[in-house]
Amino acid sequence: MKIIKTEQLKIRFECINGCSNCCRLSGGYVYLTEDEAAAIARFMETGEDLFLNWFVRWIDEKLALVDGPEENCIFLEDGKCTVYPVRPKQCRTYPFWPENMKTNERWALTKQMCPGIGKGRLFSTEEIAAILKGKDLDSER
Ligand code: SF4
Structure with a gap:
């Protein structure tokens, strides 16, 4: 998986109470298992x-x-x-999505969207790599 340079992967992040920008990403899909x-x-x-x-559909053979x-x-x-405790992994791992971290340009756009990037605790290179591989991100909203 190609991601932005390793030395840039120490990132502060904390979900900001009252923000819901990533729940309003029009044109995107919330995939779930x-x-x-x-x-x-x-x-x-x-x-x-x-x-x-009522609540799901199939997109490209994914729910x-x-x-x-x-x-x-x-x-x-x-x-x-309204389903925060059981939100899908896609929601629990934002903003550390592989497509967000593929290039510096894409990460810059993600930073514009997510005010929590640059705040809160520091995520290490290893933690970010684990999240990109599918580990849950444990952050509070
Ligand atoms: S993850 Fe970022 S964009 Fe989403 S609600 Fe939290 S602060 Fe806002």
Whole structure:
């Protein structure tokens, strides 16, 4: 996987309370696994069948949430994630997505979008590499 230079991978990050920019990335998809869909269904107490009928669709043979109003995340309400404790890994690992870190230009755009980059605790090169490989990012919103 090609990512920006190693020495640039020590990055401060903390999700900023009240921000929901990454829940409003229009044109993008929130992909989730079947296990994550089941966890959200349990959290919402909807039942899995109902959840799969109402809240997800298939995009390129991958499960994704349907869009909410104005292409925001369907679970964004009053600027807050209503399924936060069981949000998909895609949400838990933002902004450290491989596509965001492929080039300096792409990372610069991500920094413009995410005010939490440059704040909070320092993530080491090793932690960022692990997140890029799929480890969960443990940050609070
Ligand atoms: S991860 Fe960044 S863009 Fe997303 S809500 Fe937190 S501060 Fe905002």
